[in-house]
Structures are given as C-alpha cells and as structure tokens.
Amino acid sequence: MAHAHRPAPEGLDAFFAPRGVAVVGASAEPGGPGHQVVAQLQRTHYAGGIYPVNPRATEVLGLPCYPSILQVPGPVDLAVVVVPAPACLVVAAQLAARRQQRGDAAAAVVVSGGFAEVGDAGRQLQDQLVRTLRTAGIRLVGPNCVGVADAHVGLTTSFDLGPYPAGGASLLSQSGAFAMSFLQWARPLEMVGLCKLASVGNMADVSLTELLAYLAHDPCTRVVGVYLEGVADARAFVQTAARVGQDKPVVVLKPGRTEQGARAARSHTGSVASPDAVYEGAFRQAGVVRARTVSEFYGVVRAFERLPLPRGDRVAVLSAVGGPGTICVDEVAAQSHLRLAHFSPRTRERLRAVLSDLAAVGQPEGYVDMTGALVARTHGDALRILLEDDGVDAVVLLTPPPAFLEEEEVARSVLEAYRDQPEGRRKPVLVVITFGDAALAARRLLEKGGLCTFEFPEEAVRVLARMVAYARARERLRS
Amino acid sequence: MAHAHRPAPEGLDAFFAPRGVAVVGASAEPGGPGHQVVAQLQRTHYAGGIYPVNPRATEVLGLPCYPSILQVPGPVDLAVVVVPAPACLVVAAQLAARRQQRGDAAAAVVVSGGFAEVGDAGRQLQDQLVRTLRTAGIRLVGPNCVGVADAHVGLTTSFDLGPYPAGGASLLSQSGAFAMSFLQWARPLEMVGLCKLASVGNMADVSLTELLAYLAHDPCTRVVGVYLEGVADARAFVQTAARVGQDKPVVVLKPGRTEQGARAARSHTGSVASPDAVYEGAFRQAGVVRARTVSEFYGVVRAFERLPLPRGDRVAVLSAVGGPGTICVDEVAAQSHLRLAHFSPRTRERLRAVLSDLAAVGQPEGYVDMTGALVARTHGDALRILLEDDGVDAVVLLTPPPAFLEEEEVARSVLEAYRDQPEGRRKPVLVVITFGDAALAARRLLEKGGLCTFEFPEEAVRVLARMVAYARARERLRS
Structure with a gap:
C-alpha cells in the first residue's frame, strides 16, 4: 500500500x-x-x-x-x-x-x-x-x-456522504446536518464540487478558526463556506477570515440574530455566542460574505466555486421569457451593488442582426428580451455579443420553455459562448432555468460545463450582487 | 357526446x-x-x-x-x-x-x-x-x-401543459412563462393542485380584474395566485381583490418596484403601470398577500392550496436536525407576524416521555430539538403532542437525515398525526426536508397526503408568516 x-x-x-x-x-x-x-x-x-x-x-x-x-x-x-x-x-x-x-x-x-x-x-x-x-x-x-472529508482523496468519516464530485468548495460547519443538507441537495445535478469538509460539532479542540487558517493554504480550496453558530474566539475568527479573504471568499451563514435563535444555538452545540451585531460589523470589515438565508448560502458558495469574479457591477440580462425577465431586471435595479449595463451602439447593432424583429433590445438599458420565434443557437450568439461588450461585467441569462426548442442545444450554444471567452478574462454568466424538472437535462449540461444555474431569477441576481460586493472587498483587503 | x-x-x-x-x-x-x-x-x-x-x-x-x-x-x-x-x-x-x-x-x-x-x-x-x-x-x-386551462375538466389551450394534478389553486398571469414555470416546477412532486389558469397576455378584452371576480364564485378555487405587471384599472383590481379576500386568499407577485423593472414590464405586455407605491399600500388595505420573490409566491400559493389557515401566531418548531432547527427558530423569532409558542406543562411532560434524554425541550420556548437516537414514529408522536397543545397554532417540522431512519416511515407517522386532528379544527404543519433528492420519497408522500414541504427552513417560516398575516387581514375584511 x-x-x-x-x-x-x-x-x-x-x-x-x-x-x-x-x-x-x-x-x-x-x-x-x-x-x-x-x-x-x-x-x-x-x-x-x-x-x-x-x-x-x-x-x-x-x-x-x-x-x-x-x-x-x-x-x-x-x-x-x-x-x-x-x-x-x-x-x-x-x-x-x-x-x-x-x-x-x-x-x-x-x-x-x-x-x-x-x-x-x-x-x-x-x-x-x-x-x-x-x-x-x-x-x-x-x-x-460528522467529522471530515476530502473529496479529492476519497476520504470521509461521515455516515452518509459517500463519493462526492470533487471541486473547489470547502465547508466548515457547526452542524453536521447543515453541511450534509447542502451536499445532498447539490448532488443530483452536481451543482457544487467539494474539496474539504469539517463538521466540528462541539469544537472541543480543533476550532473553526484553525480550520479556516488551514484552508487559506489549501491549493484546491477556492471558496470556504462556514456555518457558524458561535465561537469563543470571535475576534480571531474574523481576523483569520480577513486574511483568507484576500485570496478566496469566505461565505458565512450565522443564525442567532434573535435572542431565541442564540438560545437554540446554545442548546445545540453548547456554543457561547457574542451578540450578533458584533459579528455583523466585523464581517463587513473583514470582507466576509454573510449569506442571509440557507438558499443564498448554497447559491453564493456554488457561484464562487465555479465562476470567475466579476470585474465590475454592470449587468446584462438576456431573457427568452418575458415575465421572469422582468422580475430579473427589477431585482438587478433594486440591488445597491449592481447596475444595468449600457450597451455600446455596436452591441445593439449586432444583437439586432441575430435576434427576431419582435425582440426588445435595451428597454430598459441592459435588458434584452429575445421573445419567441428563436432557434437554439441564438441564445449563444446573443450571449457572445454581450460578453464581448466592454461595458458588460456579468450576464444573467434566462432560458426559454423546453416545449419548442431542444433544451440541450440551447445549453450547448450557451456553454460554447461562455467558454470561448479568453482564459483569465472570463466574465461570469448566471443561468436561470425556471421550468423545474422539465429542463433538467439542460441544467445538468450547464453545471457539468462549469456554469452555475438557478431556479429563481432573484436568487441569481442576489448571488451576483454578493460576488460584486466581495470583489470590491477583496480589493480593499489587498490594498 | x-x-x-x-x-x-x-x-x-x-x-x-x-x-x-x-x-x-x-x-x-x-x-x-x-x-x-x-x-x-x-x-x-x-x-x-x-x-x-x-x-x-x-x-x-x-x-x-x-x-x-x-x-x-x-x-x-x-x-x-x-x-x-x-x-x-x-x-x-x-x-x-x-x-x-x-x-x-x-x-x-x-x-x-x-x-x-x-x-x-x-x-x-x-x-x-x-x-x-x-x-x-x-x-x-x-x-x-398561452390561454386558459381547467385541470378539473382536463381542458388546456396551452402548448405544453398537458394533464395536471387537479386542486384548489387558480392562477392568473400576465406572463405565460411565469405560470408555466410554476406549474412545471411543482409537477414532479405534485406540490400544487391546479384549478383554473388564465394567461391573459395583452389583456385586450378580458382583464385580470374580471377573471379575479369570476374566481370569487368558483367553488373549487381555494386560492388565487396572480402575476401582475400592471393594469389600467388598478383601483378596480384592488377592490375586487378585497372582496375575494373575504373568502379566499389572493396572492400577488408584482415586479416594477424600480423604474427599470416597470420599463421591462411595459415592453413585455405593453402594460401601463401605476407607480408601485400605489399598489403596495392598496394591497395591504385589501388583504392581498404580496409575495416578495418568485419562490415565496410558489410557497404561499402552495400552502394556501392545501393547508388550513392558522388561528393564531404561536409557532412550535419540532426538529430532528440541530443546525437547520436553529436557523428555523431564529427566523420565527425575527418575523413580526409570528411568535414562538409557550408549551403547557403537560405538553413538556408528554414530550419528555416520548423523546430521548438528549432531546432539548423548550430551549428556547416553542422549540423542540429531538436530536439523534430516534425511531421513525417518534416524529409523529411528538407532532401529535404539539398539535394537541391549545397554545400552539402551527408547527414547523424539520425531518432527520435519511441515512438512519426509514424516511417514508417518518413521513407516514407525521401524516397520521396531522390527519388525526379533528376535521375543521386542523392546524397547519409545514415540513422542512433539507436533504434534497435523498429524501424525495418522503416529500412525495407528504405532498400526496396533503401536507406542504419545503427545502429551506426560512422559506417555510416566511410562508407561515404570510398565512398568519392573511388570516388577520381576512378577519378585518369580514368585519
């Protein structure tokens, strides 16, 4: 051996x-x-x-x-x-x-x-x-x-993890059930690649802070997701997070905003928590991405694991579905960290050339409603044009109903446009597929190809907003 | 014929x-x-x-x-x-x-x-x-x-709906893609039963308001979900909603909080929208449940479709998973429409008798952390005890990881406890199953049995908060 x-x-x-x-x-x-x-x-x-x-x-x-x-x-x-x-x-x-x-x-x-x-x-x-x-x-x-795991070496001490797709997300958790929930949830579509996992339980010796510092130097960890109920060394944790954050994002979900939540945490892991307000301010200082819900935690960790960081806050929304597209635009405009992109005249011209006459380009600025009557590869063509516009930092793409177009063809054309971006200068693309299991094959294809898919338009937009906020915080931490 | x-x-x-x-x-x-x-x-x-x-x-x-x-x-x-x-x-x-x-x-x-x-x-x-x-x-x-449908008579004019589980939710939508997204999303686990559907498009003749009034008298419609981008007769719509709301909830998702969102809506359905603030206040007056996200819209419509209305705001959280349970308690305490229940001494005693020594009862008040070492039927036993406490109006239940317990047995014991409640005096139970597809069989069983399941603890709690708010508004509308 x-x-x-x-x-x-x-x-x-x-x-x-x-x-x-x-x-x-x-x-x-x-x-x-x-x-x-x-x-x-x-x-x-x-x-x-x-x-x-x-x-x-x-x-x-x-x-x-x-x-x-x-x-x-x-x-x-x-x-x-x-x-x-x-x-x-x-x-x-x-x-x-x-x-x-x-x-x-x-x-x-x-x-x-x-x-x-x-x-x-x-x-x-x-x-x-x-x-x-x-x-x-x-x-x-x-x-x-539930202990530790490393998906790259096929190690697990958990009783129900088994083999897991290997990737760049490492998880530290004061709840085994929380970590397992995320991994089980993401497994069928392989929506996250796992690097290292540590469920720390009562944290009698090895602490979250020590593990976080350890992951800073772990070459295969691209993002650290932490479920935190409370640590005795809150200051050290935050300082370590700030150090790690210079290289890779630290995403934290922490309940205990309320007295009752803090009490529940205490009876769960015996953890003595500092008041939540202390964490909130310290996290912001340290560039920690604090997820506000479980669903946001999943989304943000997944996005950081596989997508490049946006270099700015200018978002294009490219939609094949009017209602969800409208919801998406509304959410981008409502996010303080994002704004809708302004297309260059050349981009508008190029879009007009590939889209149907019924399409609405730039109503409002940054939004393309492709409407119906498309062929599958139009999605990739339009995406490529948007990614090539210097005024666009990220694209949220909403796919059409799977009834008429070959959904996998749509997915392939989107993937191709994404991958053809010059290595090292890629812009993130977040794909919203709203039709549930009816479009499962497309989701699987996109996830396998390195894109990040979402069921809800607001979910994708909020994740993107957190990415932009982190990219800014990282600059500050590095300077 | x-x-x-x-x-x-x-x-x-x-x-x-x-x-x-x-x-x-x-x-x-x-x-x-x-x-x-x-x-x-x-x-x-x-x-x-x-x-x-x-x-x-x-x-x-x-x-x-x-x-x-x-x-x-x-x-x-x-x-x-x-x-x-x-x-x-x-x-x-x-x-x-x-x-x-x-x-x-x-x-x-x-x-x-x-x-x-x-x-x-x-x-x-x-x-x-x-x-x-x-x-x-x-x-x-x-x-x-995409036109109209009635799942009870097997009628559809849509190009991709097909046969759909019949039930009590009727949908009115200014976006065909939005309505289809919801229905496709809910289909695999049969998470919603459809009554009538109308995708109104440009609304050149029959309006949302007229359809809403029509559904007021439709005996099989228990809840109306509306995707609204903007109507010319906003005042009439809201007045009608208030009338309908005396009997059944009207749930609205309406983008257009931002100038850009309103612009996107205009280019989508040509709808001329009143300023969003006008709707916001009017909705509150009319007892309209305004969903803040697509995911919340789905959840609230589903819950109203199959669960009884809570008679008060006192919530018990019953959890087999510490981390997600803590998150859930924190969310209940943070919701202004909800509060954690106070268990009667008899309830505490009865819980102690069925739970393991490691369980935490009432830490904080209203919360039961069952912890591990359970048998499947304990879940139903504990739920039954909580439902029988006069100080409890609703229960949020979080199920254990499917690794050790027969998940379908857990689901059956939960269903039994729920159904054994006296008809007409049932309390709602919202079940959180956090382990994704690993617990799909249990979800399917619970949904089929008339319960409502969620993947995320906050989602269930927020839906419950909207139910409580509507129950209060209905009293006001009726008086």
Whole structure:
C-alpha cells in the first residue's frame, strides 16, 4: 500500500490526508454509524488503510476487525470514534498509548454525542477527553459531529456522504446536518464540487478558526463556506477570515440574530455566542460574505466555486421569457451593488442582426428580451455579443420553455459562448432555468460545463450582487 | 357526446367549460403551437369536441380538420387562435359570422403575438381585433398568451401543459412563462393542485380584474395566485381583490418596484403601470398577500392550496436536525407576524416521555430539538403532542437525515398525526426536508397526503408568516 510509505502527515493534514483510518466502534450490523462509516469509506475508494476496531467483532464488511486501536497494524493517522460518550475516555487512553508507542494516531474525530451539549456532566466528560488527547499530542475534531472529508482523496468519516464530485468548495460547519443538507441537495445535478469538509460539532479542540487558517493554504480550496453558530474566539475568527479573504471568499451563514435563535444555538452545540451585531460589523470589515438565508448560502458558495469574479457591477440580462425577465431586471435595479449595463451602439447593432424583429433590445438599458420565434443557437450568439461588450461585467441569462426548442442545444450554444471567452478574462454568466424538472437535462449540461444555474431569477441576481460586493472587498483587503 | 347537449355556457364559463374547442391554425407538422395545442388537448382527455381548423390540412393528429370555423359541426364555444397576427382579423370575422349564425363561439383565446406589445402598428391590429369580436359578443383572452386551462375538466389551450394534478389553486398571469414555470416546477412532486389558469397576455378584452371576480364564485378555487405587471384599472383590481379576500386568499407577485423593472414590464405586455407605491399600500388595505420573490409566491400559493389557515401566531418548531432547527427558530423569532409558542406543562411532560434524554425541550420556548437516537414514529408522536397543545397554532417540522431512519416511515407517522386532528379544527404543519433528492420519497408522500414541504427552513417560516398575516387581514375584511 503506497500510503504506508509516506511520512506521517503534520498538523491538520492528519485529518485530511491520513495514511490509514481506524473506525473505533465499527460494527458488522447495518444501521448504526459504526457500520455506516466503514461502508462509506469503502464506497469512496479511500486508498489508505481502513481498520475496523471492536473487541466484539472479527470482521466488518470484509475487513479484519481489531480488538483495540493498539492492535491495528499499519500506520493509522486518524481514528474515527463512534462508541458511546463514557467509553470514549477509554478509547482516548488507548489512542494516547498508541501514539506514544508508534508515533502515529495524531488525529481523532469523535462522532458521538453526549458531551458539553447535554449539560454539566457531559462537559466534564468532554474536558477529560480533551485533556487525555492533548497530553498525548492528538488533535480532536468534535465530539458530536460528522467529522471530515476530502473529496479529492476519497476520504470521509461521515455516515452518509459517500463519493462526492470533487471541486473547489470547502465547508466548515457547526452542524453536521447543515453541511450534509447542502451536499445532498447539490448532488443530483452536481451543482457544487467539494474539496474539504469539517463538521466540528462541539469544537472541543480543533476550532473553526484553525480550520479556516488551514484552508487559506489549501491549493484546491477556492471558496470556504462556514456555518457558524458561535465561537469563543470571535475576534480571531474574523481576523483569520480577513486574511483568507484576500485570496478566496469566505461565505458565512450565522443564525442567532434573535435572542431565541442564540438560545437554540446554545442548546445545540453548547456554543457561547457574542451578540450578533458584533459579528455583523466585523464581517463587513473583514470582507466576509454573510449569506442571509440557507438558499443564498448554497447559491453564493456554488457561484464562487465555479465562476470567475466579476470585474465590475454592470449587468446584462438576456431573457427568452418575458415575465421572469422582468422580475430579473427589477431585482438587478433594486440591488445597491449592481447596475444595468449600457450597451455600446455596436452591441445593439449586432444583437439586432441575430435576434427576431419582435425582440426588445435595451428597454430598459441592459435588458434584452429575445421573445419567441428563436432557434437554439441564438441564445449563444446573443450571449457572445454581450460578453464581448466592454461595458458588460456579468450576464444573467434566462432560458426559454423546453416545449419548442431542444433544451440541450440551447445549453450547448450557451456553454460554447461562455467558454470561448479568453482564459483569465472570463466574465461570469448566471443561468436561470425556471421550468423545474422539465429542463433538467439542460441544467445538468450547464453545471457539468462549469456554469452555475438557478431556479429563481432573484436568487441569481442576489448571488451576483454578493460576488460584486466581495470583489470590491477583496480589493480593499489587498490594498 | 354528452357535452353537445349541455346549454351554451354563459360569460367566462365559455373559456373554462366549453362544449367544444376549435384550434384555428392547427397543423399536422409537429413543433409549432398549432400542432402542440391539439396534442395537449388530446393528452388531457378533454371530454368536449376538439376541432382542428386549417384550410391546408384535412387531418391533424387523427382528427378531421375543417377549412374554417364556419364548417365546424358541433357546438364550439371556444376558439384557440394560433395564426399570425394579421390573419387573426380574418379569423375574427369568421368567428363573428359563426356566432351570428349558430349562437355558439362565445369565447376566443388568441395565442399569437405581434400586437400591442410590438408598437403602434400592432396596437392598431389589436384594436381592430377587439372591435370585431366585441361587436359579435365574443369575449377574448389575449392576444400574446398561452390561454386558459381547467385541470378539473382536463381542458388546456396551452402548448405544453398537458394533464395536471387537479386542486384548489387558480392562477392568473400576465406572463405565460411565469405560470408555466410554476406549474412545471411543482409537477414532479405534485406540490400544487391546479384549478383554473388564465394567461391573459395583452389583456385586450378580458382583464385580470374580471377573471379575479369570476374566481370569487368558483367553488373549487381555494386560492388565487396572480402575476401582475400592471393594469389600467388598478383601483378596480384592488377592490375586487378585497372582496375575494373575504373568502379566499389572493396572492400577488408584482415586479416594477424600480423604474427599470416597470420599463421591462411595459415592453413585455405593453402594460401601463401605476407607480408601485400605489399598489403596495392598496394591497395591504385589501388583504392581498404580496409575495416578495418568485419562490415565496410558489410557497404561499402552495400552502394556501392545501393547508388550513392558522388561528393564531404561536409557532412550535419540532426538529430532528440541530443546525437547520436553529436557523428555523431564529427566523420565527425575527418575523413580526409570528411568535414562538409557550408549551403547557403537560405538553413538556408528554414530550419528555416520548423523546430521548438528549432531546432539548423548550430551549428556547416553542422549540423542540429531538436530536439523534430516534425511531421513525417518534416524529409523529411528538407532532401529535404539539398539535394537541391549545397554545400552539402551527408547527414547523424539520425531518432527520435519511441515512438512519426509514424516511417514508417518518413521513407516514407525521401524516397520521396531522390527519388525526379533528376535521375543521386542523392546524397547519409545514415540513422542512433539507436533504434534497435523498429524501424525495418522503416529500412525495407528504405532498400526496396533503401536507406542504419545503427545502429551506426560512422559506417555510416566511410562508407561515404570510398565512398568519392573511388570516388577520381576512378577519378585518369580514368585519
């Protein structure tokens, strides 16, 4: 096994590039996490060693099962622990012993709940767990979490992630369900490519801030999405975010604007939150993109993952559907970070040449309503003309109903126009496809080709506004 | 044919309950609307007569084709006209002649564009069209529209609607693409049941206001959704909406808050809009539910279509997922129309008895975080307890990840608890399923069972807030 001959990974690399993974509490019985974690690791074709550990089993899913972590043969950098909370202390002691004897076992993910989030007794247990691991030089993600993943190396400690399309979005989350929701939601159309994932749970040791700093230097991470309920080191988090933001966007969803929301967060991850207003101002200073809803978080992370940043705020709207086009124009005009582009005379002339006589060009400025009676490739032709106008920084494109035109042909012509832009000088194109599953094939094609699709016109426009705002903030952070 | 012996329908009934439909401009060649409209009528198993009309064809899709409307044999109340704009005047004259000779042909849908929306020449054409029809006592929907549908009788004049699940939502739209987008979007999971649809296009004769008044007396319409770009008779529209609102909610999506949005609307349907602020205030007075985004429009219409109105503003949040649950609580607390419920001591006690020790009840008030380690039926048990608390007016329920629990079992237990409520005293339950297609089977089951599902917690909460606001407005309108 090639992995065995690598040197031991250092620092947080032990979580994302371990030579071997032990699953402590592995089980041959389907249903529980002790079974699922092993099954998912197998499904992702993780190339390192997978070592089930359980004194009451000899084999799990075809793999030999070891009575304790001490018996696991070959380098094991990461232990995933799924035994009940009190038993975690025993496991921690064994991990410490192994680390002392063998020098590996530098990282542990404790999936189990029953710690600080349930009250004082749990908090004591958690403190003891951290003490034992820390003394031995073992870093801990969790407890009460779904752990870590790296889609590029096919690693996951989650019980339901499995293989995931690899890409540039890394996620840090104080809620496993939140991170999984996003990934499951985006999976069918492959709307986001995953780089690294860390569900931090109670954050007893490795913190969001530390992970964020780690991702700053991760070459495959192009955007970091953070679900944040509250951190003790809010100032350090924001400072780190500002540093990361000079290179790549940090997108944060943070509930707790209300007293009740903060209370719910407290009972969820035991996190002590600073008042929301403190975050709000600090985020703005730090160039953090604060998503206002879950849906906006998904959209913004997806857009940053695959689209180039806009170089300005001048938006063209190109629509094959009058009503949704009108809604889109209204939303662009209502966004303080955006304005409708002014087309050059040459652009108007070129558009007239490819569009039908019924089309409305520049009513208002920046808007092209293609209306019906089109052929599929007109969409790409018109898009190309808009992208070539120096007065246009980004295009929102709304596609026609799939009833008359071959939707995949429309998609291909759009993709071609997008890709023909000179490398390094590409402008972002956000595609709105409003006809649900009736246009699924086109959406899939566009997403696969590196474009970003949306079901709702306002959604695309708001995402674009956040991109423009970040592009400006980045300039400020860099200067 | 039973239809032939019915008396001629009166007024707008000729559009929605015609004894026969002629498709003028029908075509044997697939691709164009002249073919598609006939095909869709056949697909919906429309029980009345379907009569293709075209002097250059003898048969369309197995049906005899007539040279003009004058040759069509048996009662034909509705003519769908898809010939190019100038030819529409000839058709109008023939319709007028037929109406004089035979007494039927009381309604026409003109699908074709090329009228007022393209400028002065088109406007003259449109005026002439209306004059001819009006003189003959023929009502017109359109031109430049997709026409009408009634899912209960299997009637459609659209070129891509086909058979649609029948229900209580009626849609009036100044954009065919908007209405079709909603229906296509909702179709796979059957998230809305359609009653009547009218895409009014340029609204040269039959207006939104008249249709709205008509739907007030339509027994199967439970909610009216309107996509409005602008009407000349804004005052009459709002007065009618206030009257309708005493019985059933009127939900409006109206772009045009900005100058540019208003301009786009003008070039789309040639509509002259009053300033948006006029609508905003009038809508509030009239109890109109103004959706702020397309997604909210969909959600609110869907919820009114199948859920009972809440009798108050006290919301319980029942969650199996910590992060999304926290987001949900935060959103409820942030909504001025909602507040978190206070559980009775008995409710707390009963919840404790069915939930795991790790569950958090009432942290904050109104919130139940079930956490993990549940069985499927716990969801229904806990929901039932909340619904039986007199201090709870509505429940937002967030389901667990589909990895461990049989998602359909969870859905069935939830449905059972919902349905066991005494008829006529049911409280609304909004279900949030955040795991995308991974939980599709559960969503389908819940929607089929009469519940309303959402992908995003904020979406469900905002929809509920609009329901509460409408319930209050209705009381005011009725008093």
